[in-house]
Amino acid sequence: MKIERSDVVLAVLGLAGLAVIFWALFRYYVYRDYAAAPCEAHGMPLTASMGTEWDERILFSARGEPYRLLLTMDAPPADMPLTAIVRHLDLQSVERGASLPLAPDAKALEAMPLHDGGIVFVLDDLRLPYEDHRVRGELVYMDTDGERRVPFACPLRIKPSSEWRFVPLQMLMSIT
Numbered sequence: 324m325k326i327e328r329s330d331v332v333l334a335v336l337g338l339a340g341l342a343v344i345f346w347a348l349f350r351y352y353v354y355r356d357y358a359a360a361p362c363e364a365h366g367m368p369l370t371a372s373m374g375t376e377w378d379e380r381i382l383f384s385a386r387g388e389p390y391r392l393l394l395t396m397d398a399p400p401a402d403m404p405l406t407a408i409v410r411h412l413d414l415q416s417v418e419r420g421a422s423l424p425l426a427p428d429a430k431a432l433e434a435m436p437l438h439d440g441g442i443v444f445v446l447d448d449l450r451l452p453y454e455d456h457r458v459r460g461e462l463v464y465m466d467t468d469g470e471r472r473v474p475f476a477c478p479l480r481i482k483p484s485s486e487w488r489f490v491p492l493q494m495l496m497s498i499t
Contacts, residue, residue, distance in 0.1 A: 348491065350487070350488050350493075351488075352485060353484075353485040354484045354485065356373075357372070357479050358480050360477060362475045362476060364474075364475035370394070371478070371479060373392060388451075389447075390449040392446040393445055395444075398440070406465065407462060408434070409460050410432075411430075411459075411461045412432065412458070414449075417455040417456060417478075426446070426449075429446050455478070456479040461474050462474075462475060
């Protein structure tokens with residue numbers, strides 16, 4: 324069996340056509356996510372996470388700038404009122420050791436109730452280099468003994484993720 328030159332050309336053209344069709348139908352997406360992590364907060368159940376889409380008090384995903392820093396407490400202590408605040412918030416690069424400038428509203432973050440009984444402190448419009456960070460601050464609230472101050476520190480580690488997406492389905496799902 325002899326392979327003709329035209330057969331090779333047709334095979335190459337066929338493979339190139341399949342590659343173009345694959346490229347037109349599928350895209351590879353890489354996301355700049357951060358991993359949620361528990362905080363060191365003297366035994367309090369505080370968790371730090373980053374997100375971009377937060378609606379109806381539910382974090383959907385974390386996909387890139389601008390981020391929202393969420394400090395969540397699923398089961399706050401019984402003596403902690405909803406008037407608790409987070410203050411002296413500092414976001415520091417682990418690699419460079421430098422603190423990042425934060426918006427003026429980072430001086431005192433107020434607690435917001437969650438539907439499951441927890442609370443969350445949210446800092447919006449956070450722009451930062453995509454690298455590991457450390458969040459530090461102080462949780463302040465009034466209890467029966469007066470003002471209670473709980474210092475905390477939380478790691479924010481990068482967690483890149485990626486996926487292949489079927490473009491026609493993405494186009495269909497984006498129709499509103």
